[in-house]
Amino acid sequence: MMTKILEVNDLNKKFGRFQALTNVSFSLNEGEVFGFLGPNGAGKSTAIRIILGLLRPSSGEITILGKDATKKIVKTHQNLAYVPGDVYLWPNLTGGEIIELLLKMGGHPRTKRVDELIQLFELDPRKKARTYSKGNRQKVALIAALSMDVALYIFDEPTSGLDPLQERHFQNEVLKLKAAGKTVLLSSHILSEVEKMVDRVAIIRKGQIVETGSLADMRKHAALYVHAKVQDSTVFEKFDQFKQDGDEISFTVTREQLPVVTGQLTLQGVSDLMVTPPTLEDLFMQYYDAKEGADEE
Numbered sequence: 396m397m398t399k400i401l402e403v404n405d406l407n408k409k410f411g412r413f414q415a416l417t418n419v420s421f422s423l424n425e426g427e428v429f430g431f432l433g434p435n436g437a438g439k440s441t442a443i444r445i446i447l448g449l450l451r452p453s454s455g456e457i458t459i460l461g462k463d464a465t466k467k468i469v470k471t472h473q474n475l476a477y478v479p480g481d482v483y484l485w486p487n488l489t490g491g492e493i494i495e496l497l498l499k500m501g502g503h504p505r506t507k508r509v510d511e512l513i514q515l516f517e518l519d520p521r522k523k524a525r526t527y528s529k530g531n532r533q534k535v536a537l538i539a540a541l542s543m544d545v546a547l548y549i550f551d552e553p554t555s556g557l558d559p560l561q562e563r564h565f566q567n568e569v570l571k572l573k574a575a576g577k578t579v580l581l582s583s584h585i586l587s588e589v590e591k592m593v594d595r596v597a598i599i600r601k602g603q604i605v606e607t608g609s610l611a612d613m614r615k616h617a618a619l620y621v622h623a624k625v626q627d628s629t630v631f632e633k634f635d636q637f638k639q640d641g642d643e644i645s646f647t648v649t650r651e652q653l654p655v656v657t658g659q660l661t662l663q664g665v666s667d668l669m670v671t672p673p674t675l676e677d678l679f680m681q682y683y684d685a686k687e688g689a690d691e692e
């Protein structure tokens with residue numbers, strides 16, 4: 396049996412009459428990096444704030460390491476490191492002082508990891524926080540979190556303020572956590588930002604989980620792109636995303652449809668043929684866009 400580090404069960408959250416989360420459920424196994432993905436405003440931060448005990452759910456259960464996280468907030472926090480998307484820091488303390496304070500507040504020792512991470516992320520720890528850019532504030536919080544020895548790390552849009560090199564450093568640190576058997580929840584609205592790190596993802600849209608699974612599985616079940624040159628294209632017009640440019644056509648099919656379609660292509664005098672799986676980015680955008688029409692009453 397895999398140990399569940401975090402379980403979110405049937406979570407609902409209303410702000411007044413606005414339903415921000417509807418029956419959100421997902422869980423994280425020990426040692427897994429989990430991507431919590433969705434467009435801006437989908438409800439990621441709201442769900443994370445509830446997980447952290449900063450917001451009360453309207454209904455639903457959150458269990459962290461087997462304990463009810465909405466009741467045992469202090470206990471669960473000791474096993475958890477969190478970096479918010481928008482990092483607020485004490486303006487008159489230096490970055491270095493804040494890192495020490497964050498560690499002390501959580502009861503974590505200050506180890507040489509802090510110095511390693513300060514160097515890695517090229518943070519000047521002697522400057523007062525009020526002079527820091529968004530990226531530097533984010534680094535302060537990341538360095539503190541990454542130097543904590545906890546079971547669960549939660550990063551909300553962690554690299555939105557970092558440059559590409561720092562982003563790579565962050566990815567490497569997350570992969571090190573994974574190698575050490577730690578569990579990580581990463582929220583993002585950009586798939587490519589988390590793609591290299593995550594084992595499984597949940598995609599949230601308008602407060603509802605629309606898909607959960609491994610990226611490999613999602614790819615397997617996704618439609619394939621067919622590009623072909625044919626003499627007569629009429630029989631292919633019924634397929635999804637059909638496009639035509641002279642004798643070149645393209646459309647999408649399921650894996651199950653493929654044998655029949657290749658047969659039809661042969662009959663219609665195919666001269667060029669290319670079948671490609673969607674990129675993960677394509678796939679991801681299908682969840683963002685394609686269902687837009689369907690639930691817009």
Ligand SMILES: Nc1ncnc2c1ncn2[C@@H]1O[C@H](COP(=O)(O)OP(=O)(O)OP(=O)(O)O)[C@@H](O)[C@H]1O
Nearest residue numbers: 410413415433434435436437438439440441442584
């Ligand atoms: N305190 C609040 N009161 C009212 N509405 C809120 C509150 N907090 C969040 N919302 C609304 O809930 C929805 C989800 O917001 P949330 O911040 O969780 O989204 P998100 O997926 O984290 O997006 P982002 O990446 O932009 O932060 C939004 O429509 C937001 O306006």
